[in-house]
Amino acid sequence: MSLKDDVLAALLQNRGKNLSGQRLAESFGVSRAAVCKAVASLKEDGHKIASGPNRGYLLLPESDVLTPAALLPHLQGCIGPGQLTVLPVCSSTNLCAKELAMAGAPDKSVVLAERQTAGRGRRGHTFYSPPGGLYLSMVLRPRLSARQCTFLTLAAAVAVCRAAEEVCGVQPRIKWVNDVFFNGKKICGILTEACADLEGGSLEYAVVGIGINVWLRREELPEELRGVVGALYEDFPGGDVRCRLAAALIRQLCLLTQAPAETLEEYRARNFLPGRDVMVLNGARTGPAKALSITDEGHLLVEFPDHTTLALTAGEVSVKEQNGWTC
Numbered sequence: 001m002s003l004k005d006d007v008l009a010a011l012l013q014n015r016g017k018n019l020s021g022q023r024l025a026e027s028f029g030v031s032r033a034a035v036c037k038a039v040a041s042l043k044e045d046g047h048k049i050a051s052g053p054n055r056g057y058l059l060l061p062e063s064d065v066l067t068p069a070a071l072l073p074h075l076q077g078c079i080g081p082g083q084l085t086v087l088p089v090c091s092s093t094n095l096c097a098k099e100l101a102m103a104g105a106p107d108k109s110v111v112l113a114e115r116q117t118a119g120r121g122r123r124g125h126t127f128y129s130p131p132g133g134l135y136l137s138m139v140l141r142p143r144l145s146a147r148q149c150t151f152l153t154l155a156a157a158v159a160v161c162r163a164a165e166e167v168c169g170v171q172p173r174i175k176w177v178n179d180v181f182f183n184g185k186k187i188c189g190i191l192t193e194a195c196a197d198l199e200g201g202s203l204e205y206a207v208v209g210i211g212i213n214v215w216l217r218r219e220e221l222p223e224e225l226r227g228v229v230g231a232l233y234e235d236f237p238g239g240d241v242r243c244r245l246a247a248a249l250i251r252q253l254c255l256l257t258q259a260p261a262e263t264l265e266e267y268r269a270r271n272f273l274p275g276r277d278v279m280v281l282n283g284a285r286t287g288p289a290k291a292l293s294i295t296d297e298g299h300l301l302v303e304f305p306d307h308t309t310l311a312l313t314a315g316e317v318s319v320k321e322q323n324g325w326t327c
Contacts (some may be wrong), residue, residue: 003028004038008069011042011049011059015240020056045088046114061238066112066134066246074247078254083109091118094191094209097137101195101205107141108254112246119211120191127189128225132216134242137209138253144203150298150313151260153178153192154267156208159252160188161270164212167245168232173272176291176300176317180212181272185230188212210249214242268294276319278302283315291317 006028010019021032028035039057043049048063066086075084083106090096090113097111113135119127129135140152157174164172164182172182180188194206213231221229233241256263268274273291280286280302289302292309299311 002038003030003034004041005069007035007038007057008042008047008067009073011047011057012070012073012240015059015063016061018056018058024057062236064236064240064242066114066243070240070243071112071247071250074244075250078251079108079110082106085109085111087111087113089113089115089117092116092120092209093135093137094120094193094207097139097207097209098193098195101139101207105139107139109139110250111137116211120209127191127211128222128229129211130213130216130220132214132231132236132242134210134212134214134246134249136211136246136249137207138250140206140208140257142203142206142257144206148260149192149194149196149203149206150177151263152206152208152257153190154298155256155260155263156190156192156210156253157188158263158266158270159249159256160190160210160212162252162256163245163248164232166248167241170232172232172270174267174270175319176271176273176294176312177298177314181230182232183230186228187230187232208253212245212249214245264294264296264298267298273300273317273319278317278319280312281316281318283312285310288320289317 007024010024021035024035025032039049046065048060050058050060068081068084068086071084072081093111093113100109116129116135119129157178157180160180161172164170170182172180172187175181178190179186189211191209192206195204197204215233215236216231217235218226271294274293276291278289278291280289287304289304292301292303295301295311299313301309301311303309
């Protein structure tokens, strides 16, 4: 670790407490000037650090920058430093993760970004990636067939719900197949992309991308998204919530992708579509239907007005509410 990383780790361990420059210098065997330079560099990276004569350095409660130093202490026994990449900005964490996967990155390698400039959703949709979000992709090399790849999306949705409960104390719900909702608004999207062995039918690797709106100001959303997009918090909640949420999400992803049967049952329990009137928007058949259940393969079983049923393997559905159809 560099001196900059060491100083950040000390500030994180003592969040809310003043640390003197002299104490830090003595701890790391460097000059106070070197510590001052490291702190200046941390401030340039966005860390909110108060300092002053005879007060030392204080990491402020509202400082919440994603860094390996902030995340790795919460990931011991899950992933190591060589499996974690944290970027201030990238086009898409999925694209970055796929590049790592093609270069031989090991199972459970993770890419995190503070911001995406070209976030992507399913079916070629763009994924709006405002400040205050959590954008994460994990490389997985599971022993699954290409046909079983949908399971990874289901596991990711459950992982998001578990992590939000652990860190934020809320209970989001899942909308088949890859959206997570809270207070009636979409707060998370998931995009799973895979590279398969066409001859053997097995996965070479998969990349699971997750975008969560941790906090946002609704007035800053594009007009067309204000009625459908939400967040875990309506404004910045303070503290290192994104770092703790990212760590919890990574831990849950590592755990859930190893237990298909148990994960499917939890996915069913957290899904709010069964029993609801829905509009099937695309796929083998479109039109109004009733969502019946989630099948053992993770498909959505629906019944149309003529009483024919269909297991949707892909596609999108909207939900009927009192004031019409919603996302």
